[in-house]
Amino acid sequence: MNYTTQMDAARKGITTKAMEIVAKKENIDVNKLRELISKGQVVIPANKNHKSISPEGVGKNLRTKINVNLGISRDCKNVDLELEKVRTAIDMKVESIMDLSNYGKTKEFRDKLIEMSPAMIGSVPMYDAVGFLDKDLKDITEEELLNVIKQHAMDGVDFITIHAGMTRSVCNKIKNHDRLTHIVSRGGSLLFAWMELNDKENPIYKNFDKILDICEEYDVTVSLGDACRPGCIQDSTDSVQIDELIVLGELTKRAWARNVQVMIEGPGHMSIDEIEANVILEKKLCHQAPFYVLGPLVTDIAPGYDHITSAIGGALASSKGVDFLCYVTPAEHLRLPNLDDMKEGIIATKIAAHAGDIAKNVYGAREWDNKMSKARVELDWDEMFKLCIDPKKAKKYRQESRPFNEDSCTMCGKMCSMRTVKKILNNEEVNLI
Template identity: 50%
Template sequence: MATQMQQAREGRITDAMKIVAEEERIPVETIRERVANGTIAICANINHKNLRPRGVGEGLRVKVNANIGTSSTFPDIEPELEKLDEAVRCGADAVMDLSTGNNIDVSRQRIIEHSPIMVGTVPLYQATVRSIREHGAVVEMTDDDILETIEQQAKDGADFMTLHCGVTRSAIERMRRQGRVMDIVSRGGSFIAGWMLHNEMENPLYEHYDDILDICEKYDVTISLGDGMRPGCTADATDRGQLTELITLGELVDRAWKRGVQVMVEGPGHVPYDQIEANMKLEKRLCRHAPFYVLGPLVTDIAPGYDHITAAIGGTLAAVSGADFLCYVTPAEHLALPTIEDVHTGVITSRIAAHAADLVRGVPGAREWDLEMAKARKVLDWNRQMELAIDPDLAKKKRGARNPADEGACSMCGDYCAVEIINKYFHKENCPCQD
């Protein structure tokens, strides 16, 4: 079966393109054209049967991903499925299964089977766990371990895969010569860098890129080119290692598109606010405007417990400047495996950042949503405000806890509500306090 990109280039409009066009309020021919040229990716593995496709990229609503998955400390899949349900309920567009606990295959298969939204994976995690169990060390991982894992995850229905193909020996050497505070913080990046340094060989994901393209073409898996050299603190942002990897990723985008394989590019983690716009424009320039998927960026390093906020600050500017897909950051970032409450907070916070950018990007429906909320506030229509709230349950809880049931204004202003006062004297006919 042809990929979405291959069909788009042949002039065919797929069912997935129709669904994306309807959701985005954009002509379906525009979707087809942008899928054909690679600026939109529709991450939809042919084996993910209950998926409602979504598009990522040019002119579309900024999408939000939630990370879930088991760990060696918490290997039970059931809580992760509950987190998946919560992420979907909160409006996430994708989840990534980052499982490293027991029975990784079963965890992934159950998540994909359960998920109506895009599912991403990181095959290197499973290949590493497999290598440790079978060979005793990460550095004993074989090329077959990696390729067989990618094939299995594609066969199971993963819609997109983070693959750290750009962590090359030259990128590592440039990073080493320049020096870094935190070296490599990407888990996948550290796995492959450790393997390369120990074996004194080039990255097998880079060396076997054509084999990977064969697999992804077969199942229509979107490659998400991982940022294994991303900065782990603001002091390391926009350095030689990061930019060397980005140049390589741009070349890998070209090779994927030549085969008709869809691709996204992943972006930096910790970036000072004044460097974010430049980072986004560099990616778009070097990677030919491929969809850009960013973690954060986190604009400061000093806020453990509040990193969902530091990421939202950076995420809004990133999306305004060109990023198309935000990976959520939860209050547990840098601290622990997130709880279901952390997942809720992370998704909602990232959605706020994404929507703030949508307003600036001119995404259809974004300004209308804000305008409807403003109109409801003007007449103190609390029911309508709750309907329009991005987190209705929290809004209702806050409203109900601190206001009398029949109160028109809120208890912040009480008898001195600005809305009531101006309506009384400026728009008498709209005032909810008039008989």
């Protein structure tokens, strides 16, 4: 039986190879997985032209996935350096990489990325439009923008972020609203400018059905971007954000009617006490579609440490039902992240995702922690290093400060609680002198 997308296959009762791989990774019954995909509650972003992909599922009952943003810009256009980041991100086993390149002819980098990456690949075609078309923003036509989206799909991009929910009506509200940071989404700001300069409706919203034609042909997952996401905690959960979210819910149904898979993108910056309510709103208004958030960052005052403010929000968001976390690095708001920034962002986001998975009782999450605790009780340092989320850093810290007694560390030495209790339980002598 033929099918066009993973959702189409699921609705026809077909178990695809991608479904089998994801079910095995997640230890979930493949029939249950197929049912969740048919309802739109799980997506498997896997473009037909991405031959190197190892498929991952995003959504209900699955592990929280993480995304890493990479790409070249006008000020930092070293392709080799970005490819080194790609290789490192793959080595660190991230599930997703977004190519946010926004300068020059980016296709060469995108082609190399898709060829080498087992992780799913996302992009924001709007970022690429100016360089790809070599035209000023105002002069880009709707048809040309569709051509850029088509090119990304043909190249093998697994999901595309499109800011289709920012209609003229929403834009008018932004202009008359007392938002502190207006529009902080790069793609959203570009579309806002295009709409104002040309006095026209959002071309992504207007041509949404044509975009679905492209996505259906290549099985590209639509990630409905939140152009109006809050850029500071003052703006979170305001009427502009919610108005756009309502539109995204309507677009979700239109995509599902065409068997196109959908994710919903969310905030942003947000006070910690609003996170749970935002997850509930997204799941309700967007019909339980998988939720993908940037952070959220729970305070605005920590440039240089925003991987931490993001991890705090990400852990809570994941625990309340968010399915996909976009990493934030220490360089957020300051510059393009370097290799070390990327590593720190990945680790912080992995910690947040795992913390959420424990709360959601995702299969295997608690077992990982229990194995670590057992190794600590037994003072089995080699096993601890194998289990920890960043073995290199753990080993480095251990080597930098060696204890007199190898079964302890330099914090407590012979007064190590694990060591003391272990000796007592084994009827051994406890000598602290």
